[in-house]
Amino acid sequence: MPDASGKVEINCTVNSEARTLHVFPMARLLDVLREELRLTGTKEGCGEGECGACSVLIDGALVNSCLVPVLQVEGALIKTIEGVATGEQLHVVQEAFIACGGAQCGICTPGMVIAAVNLLERTPNPNEAEIRAGLAGNLCRCTGYMKIFEAVVKACQSSSTTKTQRHREEPGI
Amino acid sequence: MFLADERGAWKPFAGGTDLMVLFEAGKLLHKKFVNIWNLPELRGIEVTTEHVTLGALTTYTEVQANETLQEEFPMLCQAASETGGLAIQNRGTLGGNIANASPAGDSPPALLVYDAELELVSARGSRFVPYHGFHTGYKQMLMRADELIKSIRLPRRTETRHHYYRKVGTRKAQAISKICFAGVAQMNGDQIRDVRIALGSVAPVVVRCQKTEDVLRNQKVDATTVSAARAELAREISPIDDIRSTANYRLQVALNVLEDFLTNL
Numbered sequence: 001m002p003d004a005s006g007k008v009e010i011n012c013t014v015n016s017e018a019r020t021l022h023v024f025p026m027a028r029l030l031d032v033l034r035e036e037l038r039l040t041g042t043k044e045g046c047g048e049g050e051c052g053a054c055s056v057l058i059d060g061a062l063v064n065s066c067l068v069p070v071l072q073v074e075g076a077l078i079k080t081i082e083g084v085a086t087g088e089q090l091h092v093v094q095e096a097f098i099a100c101g102g103a104q105c106g107i108c109t110p111g112m113v114i115a116a117v118n119l120l121e122r123t124p125n126p127n128e129a130e131i132r133a134g135l136a137g138n139l140c141r142c143t144g145y146m147k148i149f150e151a152v153v154k155a156c157q158s159s160s161t162t163k164t165q166r167h168r169e170e171p172g173i
Numbered sequence: 174m175f176l177a178d179e180r181g182a183w184k185p186f187a188g189g190t191d192l193m194v195l196f197e198a199g200k201l202l203h204k205k206f207v208n209i210w211n212l213p214e215l216r217g218i219e220v221t222t223e224h225v226t227l228g229a230l231t232t233y234t235e236v237q238a239n240e241t242l243q244e245e246f247p248m249l250c251q252a253a254s255e256t257g258g259l260a261i262q263n264r265g266t267l268g269g270n271i272a273n274a275s276p277a278g279d280s281p282p283a284l285l286v287y288d289a290e291l292e293l294v295s296a297r298g299s300r301f302v303p304y305h306g307f308h309t310g311y312k313q314m315l316m317r318a319d320e321l322i323k324s325i326r327l328p329r330r331t332e333t334r335h336h337y338y339r340k341v342g343t344r345k346a347q348a349i350s351k352i353c354f355a356g357v358a359q360m361n362g363d364q365i366r367d368v369r370i371a372l373g374s375v376a377p378v379v380v381r382c383q384k385t386e387d388v389l390r391n392q393k394v395d396a397t398t399v400s401a402a403r404a405e406l407a408r409e410i411s412p413i414d415d416i417r418s419t420a421n422y423r424l425q426v427a428l429n430v431l432e433d434f435l436t437n438l
Contacts, residue, residue, distance in 0.1 A: 026196065026206065048194040049261055050347055061263040067193040069186070072210050136346030137258020
């Protein structure tokens with residue numbers, strides 16, 4: 001039940017760390033991550049679920065954190081961009097974004113990386129259509145998408161040699 | 174119980190893909206919300222010999238993954254795959270799409286041509302209503318303030334049917350429809366034995382186009398039939414100019430998509 005200020009206690013796990021939050025139940029998960037937990041890697045773009053800049057994973061599913069009231073993450077496992085690397089060791093997707101020039105201004109990048117990481121978790125060997133569908137909800141105004149697309153292809157190749165063959169067979173990549 | 178005690182004061186809140194946008198913009202009249210996202214009673218897809226029943230909280234992602242829906246109700250899966258992007262599909266629910274009552278929803282045309290029924294529940298009990306006719310005007314529906322959509326029930330059909338779904342938007346992903354068309358037809362040789370057509374974004378509600386269906390039933394698909402159907406559909410829909418498109422464009426595209434449906438039977 002809410003306390004006198006209207007706040008409630010929410011328990012969840014963020015980037016493998018158990019957290020207890022005292023928050024307004026209808027606060028956006030995005031704001032709680034950025035302002036309460038100071039995890040400012042997650043960005044706000046449009047604030048209405050159109051651009052994907054605020055993408056995070058809840059229980060392994062890609063979501064727009066601007067559309068999730070924090071009361072709905074009670075007991076959930078949340079992963080943000082800060083939880084993608086392992087210590088100093090970047091994720092293969094992050095390495096590939098650097099190698100391919102997949103980031104320019106950087107606002108879409110955390111969401112793009114999270115979406116790409118999620119794609120590779122669900123589909124370790126995605127084809128062109130699956131890559132496009134996996135990133136379809138993430139908008140970028142700088143790169144023209146090709147370098148991001150190439151970064152995801154590179155990340156797949158880095159994590160498995162068998163995929164290289166498959167991507168070579170597909171035209172247009 | 175909240176819904177019954179203070180009738181109309183509480184707003185059920187599911188995946189938030191529509192309501193959270195309105196809430197943040199200060200456009201929601203409601204000040205009290207009931208979180209229904211975690212209710213197991215409203216989840217899951219059940220397949221019996223007669224029906225496929227989808228809990229109201231079935232997400233677009235879950236719709237796409239269900240094999241029975243893929244085989245027998247492919248337009249619902251296609252609509253789900255073309256609604257928003259993955260992050261929206263993981264949170265957006267079929268029940269929410271219905272209760273949001275937008276005339277631009279992507280799944281309602283498919284639900285209409287598949288003869289969907291809704292199970293509405295309240296503290297007083299439960300009742301089934303046909304989805305056709307459920308939306309009575311812009312954002313108006315035949316649901317009482319204390320009722321909640323529990324499930325969506327689709328009757329299974331054994332005969333071979335042609336399914337044709339087409340969403341036309343500004344962009345392939347994330348865009349809200351300019352028009353959305355769902356058609357299902359059963360053929361008898363080169364004649365149309367039965368047909369159902371529904372369109373989104375061409376009227377204050379998503380519409381079943383029964384007069385156009387009547388023009389087509391028991392007809393051969395030839396130039397005369399196509400022309401008659403186009404003329405009837407033009408009378409049956411009432412598209413408007415708005416931020417996403419114009420009345421004229423919507424009308425032309427709706428007629429062209431109808432023709433494409435018919436010539437591909």
